Amino acid sequence: MRILILGAGVIGVSTAYELIKTGHDVTVIDRKPEPALETSYGNAGLIAPGHSYAWTTPKLPKNLFKSLYEKQRAFRFTFQWDLAMWRWGLQFIRQCTQIKMGENTQRKYRLSIYSQGLFQQLIDETGIQYYKNRKGLIYFFRSTESFLDGQEKLALLQPLMKNLQLLNRTELLELEPALQGTKTQIKGGIYCLTDESGSCRDFTLNLSKICRDKGVDFHFDTTVKEVLKYNNQIEKVVCDKGDFKADKYVLSFAAYSAMFAKMVGDYLPIYPVKGYSFTVPIIDIDRAPIHGGIDEDNLMAFSLMGDHIRFTSVAEISGYDTTCTPSDFVHMIELANSLFPNAFDFSQIEYWAGLRPMTPNGSPIFGRGKMRNLYFNTGHGHLGWTMCTGSAKITVDLIEGRKPEIDLEGMTLNTL
């Protein structure tokens, strides 16, 4: 079967790998010159089923409102006249109940843990290098209030995931000696031995090379302009570099999937939530952490990328703008330096910003809409790398007419 994958981020490329393995004729198109140059480029690099909590908590609406006048908040909103944002925003706010939070967390966990198993198989099959760090991840709390909140959230995942360990301050500092030099208060943390980290960009790039060797046809610098359809089927996709025809199509344009879907008459509730990252060289290995993790009070994730470390933070609902300037990072740099003083060379910083493709319930969208030959694999929010291999397998199962191995409740247009 001829299959056209729209998007060469981690989701599109993982899907290409799964499809070529099963003998399909696979083409991938992307507007960028290489794979993983948008959201999959500078993300935090955590593979974290142990942190698959829903973002939509009962406290979130109040925090978003406060962000209108407290600009330093990690979760923030800037007012815009964008109908798509308001339509999505209302659905997002409706998810902010205790019950929905539990359901959304369980669903995200189901896909994340399924995906992590398949990810392991893919690494064993291919031997891909991606700055793998399998020491586990630490999630820690600076204040008593956040530590209590963390324990409350832990109660949602602990029944599903037995290896989440609550640590007091002494236990945490013993596990992660670099935190012993910290200049900030730390109350305790949660350790997940099976969560991991690495570079999503390297993983995607290396996987695309394997795909190419196996016969996947990649077309870069190719932007989709229009879609021609007939009788509830896509006939062809019109790009600036010519037309592409296939038997089936997979949509993995992240936050831009909503625009593509609109061209064929579908509404996908996906909206960008901007995040920022900076990557710096490590200059003192003894002061740098050995684990990846999250400073929960500041939504600040970090992971080791060889002799560099990356920090990410901020969830900003502000439209499709991906620009950033050094001034956007002043607070993040202060936070990083307070955690691990004198460990990094801040004179050589790579700054980046990207858009998480968020759905209101935080899970991606699979299956089909109005077009019989268009399959969605998109909207992975803040856990796209964690969910990539599971999402690829689900998509291939659906394309080949098999029942996916996990329940897709809440992850298809008719169960959202």
Ligand SMILES: Cc1cc2nc3c(=O)[nH]c(=O)nc-3n(C[C@H](O)[C@H](O)[C@H](O)COP(=O)(O)OP(=O)(O)OC[C@H]3O[C@@H](n4cnc5c(N)ncnc54)[C@H](O)[C@@H]3O)c2cc1C
């Ligand atoms: C700050 C931050 C931190 C994150 N941390 C983590 C983490 O620790 N762990 C984790 O699992 N996830 C994390 N994520 C989420 C993760 O990065 C995303 O979910 C994932 O990268 C989405 O992959 P994708 O392939 O759908 O999107 P992308 O990588 O954005 O790929 C989509 C592709 O579609 C192409 N495209 C779009 N429109 C068109 C068009 N019209 N024509 C042609 N091509 C087009 C783009 O060029 C792009 O290459 C983070 C995200 C951010 C922003």
